[in-house]
Amino acid sequence: MTRLATYADSAPHAVIGETRDFATIAALLAPLGIVLERWEAGAVLSDQAGDDVILAAYAEPIARLKARGGYRSEDVIRITPDHPQAAALRAKFLSEHTHADDEVRFFVEGAGLFYVHAEGAVHALECTAGDLIVLPAGTRHWFDTGARPHFAAIRLFTSPEGWAADYTGDAIAEAIPHYAGAA
DSSP: OOEEEEEESSTTOOEEEEEOOHHHHHHHHGGGTOEEEEOOOOOOOOTTOOHHHHHHHTHHHHHHHHHHHTOOEEEEEEEOTTOTTHHHHHHHHSSOEEOSSOEEEEEEEEEEEEEEEETTEEEEEEEETTEEEEEOTTOOEEEEOOSSOEEEEEEEESSTTOOOOEEOOOTHHHHSOOOOOOO
């Protein structure tokens, strides 16, 4: 279930609000330019399903999203506890960064936690299967898979090169509690 916890971005980084109400979460994130929508993620994916199978299962909604947002390429990120690079991938996403492109993710399996640093707060958004999130280009954020990751997300890009991060160097990602995994 989608969840939003908001932390003060100054010490002691205390939780200042929390909700699981989807409409409330979307309304709280909208002034930051963040789009949060609920989509159908009902395709049954085997553990061995490759990117091509996952993309084919969601071809129609992805085509609509590409047309709506002008996105030109897509890929799949799928990380499970036994993924040989799970720890390295977690570390790659766990530092605060921005992108020159929108960050678009449609979660089709499992869960992960986006942290958005804006307007004196850190908004920790747990995305689950069926969540579509669009962070505008330039949004300060990081993502945590948890120590035992289990998620798959389709990522869309306006740039054909795909995912490229500009790290901010801010240590705030180390001060906010890490993701413990789906509740």
